[in-house]
Amino acid sequence: xxxxxxxxxxxxxxxxxxxxxxxxxxxxxxxxxxxxxxxxxxxxxxxxxxxxxxxxxxxxxxxxxxxxxxxxxxxxxxxxxxxxxxxxxxxxxxxxxxxxxxxxxxxxxxxxxxxxxxxxxxxxxxxxxxxxxxxxxxxxxxxxxxxxxxxxxxxxxxxxxxxxxxxxxxxxxxxxxxxxxxxxxxxxxxxxxxxxxxxxxxxxxxxxxxxxxxxxxxxxxxxxxxxxxxxxxxxxxxxxxxxxxxxxxxxxxxxxxxxxxxxxxxxx
Amino acid sequence: xxxxxxxxxxxxxxxxxxxxxxxxxxxxxxxxxxxxxxxxxxxxxxxxxxxxxxxxxxxxxxxxxxxxxxxx
Numbered sequence: 001x002x003x004x005x006x007x008x009x010x011x012x013x014x015x016x017x018x019x020x021x022x023x024x025x026x027x028x029x030x031x032x033x034x035x036x037x038x039x040x041x042x043x044x045x046x047x048x049x050x051x052x053x054x055x056x057x058x059x060x061x062x063x064x065x066x067x068x069x070x071x072x073x074x075x076x077x078x079x080x081x082x083x084x085x086x087x088x089x090x091x092x093x094x095x096x097x098x099x100x101x102x103x104x105x106x107x108x109x110x111x112x113x114x115x116x117x118x119x120x121x122x123x124x125x126x127x128x129x130x131x132x133x134x135x136x137x138x139x140x141x142x143x144x145x146x147x148x149x150x151x152x153x154x155x156x157x158x159x160x161x162x163x164x165x166x167x168x169x170x171x172x173x174x175x176x177x178x179x180x181x182x183x184x185x186x187x188x189x190x191x192x193x194x195x196x197x198x199x200x201x202x203x204x205x206x207x208x209x210x211x212x213x214x215x216x217x218x219x220x221x222x223x224x225x226x227x228x229x230x231x232x233x234x235x236x237x238x239x240x241x242x243x244x245x246x247x248x249x250x251x252x253x254x255x256x257x258x259x260x261x262x263x264x265x266x267x268x
Numbered sequence: 269x270x271x272x273x274x275x276x277x278x279x280x281x282x283x284x285x286x287x288x289x290x291x292x293x294x295x296x297x298x299x300x301x302x303x304x305x306x307x308x309x310x311x312x313x314x315x316x317x318x319x320x321x322x323x324x325x326x327x328x329x330x331x332x333x334x335x336x337x338x339x340x
Contacts, residue, residue, distance in 0.1 A: 030297065030311075031296075031297070032297075032300050033300060033301060033304055033307030033310060033311060034304075034307060034310075035304045035306065035307060036306055036307075037304075037306040037307050037309055037310035038310060039310075040307075040310075078310075078314065231303070232303055232304065235300070235303065239296070239300075
């Protein structure tokens with residue numbers, strides 16, 4: 001018997017509200033403190049917003065995470081120090097990026113996500129050290145005999161590795177295909193690659209406004225790439241990737257088995 | 269659908285897993301704070317005893333894990 005349900009972009013409004021509440025409430029649970037102080041990454045940002053994207057798809061995920069971000073902004077200002085801007089950057093954009101990453105086997109998502117990711121990364125490459133650059137920003141100094149502009153490209157080596165993961169497993173739709181596989185190893189690898197390239201897709205849109213706001217000096221980038229800040233950056237990235245991978249795979253597989261939720265453009 | 273009755277999850281495993289998750293979370297955040305001196309200042313200002321909160325969670329989780337695992 002056909003049953004009429006209140007749906008938005010193919011996702012039941014009840015599920016959108018549920019994920020919004022989850023993202024908002026778990027904003028109170030810190031998962032990694034910012035190295036500079038002044039705030040923390042919450043469990044909602046690290047795990048539940050990505051899961052909302054995977055389960056609800058890009059558009060419904062965007063709405064759920066935006067509402068969740070606004071709730072979280074009031075419940076836990078430390079998780080969203082920039083207020084409404086953060087509810088968008090560290091909330092809504094997470095759902096959008098993971099949502100698009102989860103439907104990379106569809107032409108519609110590819111047409112939007114590929115230019116979005118590459119465009120964002122190109123902006124992050126230029127802002128702020130090349131443009132607006134000095135005197136507003138610290139100049140790119142030479143390092144180990146390499147001129148500043150070369151150092152700027154070399155110090156982003158992790159970004160190039162993530163770009164390779166995006167091009168090999170994201171653009172081809174392999175990661176999404178593996179996420180639907182019966183083979184457990186392939187399935188976990190699929191979720192891992194999906195989380196890596198979805199994070200790669202989201203980081204620039206979060207990073208360059210934050211970089212502009214924090215006014216981080218050139219030396220911080222150097223120390224993160226070649227110096228003692230390297231383990232901190234890696235710890236922060238990989239812990240969040242692994243949490244989202246395991247929680248995401250568990251929830252998506254559970255929902256698939258129960259058949260409770262079927263949303264177009266999602267992993268369920 | 270099979271007519272099998274589902275067995276309730278034994279309390280032993282509920283406690284063990286809850287303990288493992290809490291202990292993992294506590295250790296994870298304690299290490300995270302240990303690595304970041306400026307974040308410690310921030311966490312200390314969040315609420316009284318802020319920096320001791322996560323090690324305490326880790327120990328409580330560990331106790332829960334041991335109690336759960338040793339349960340008959």
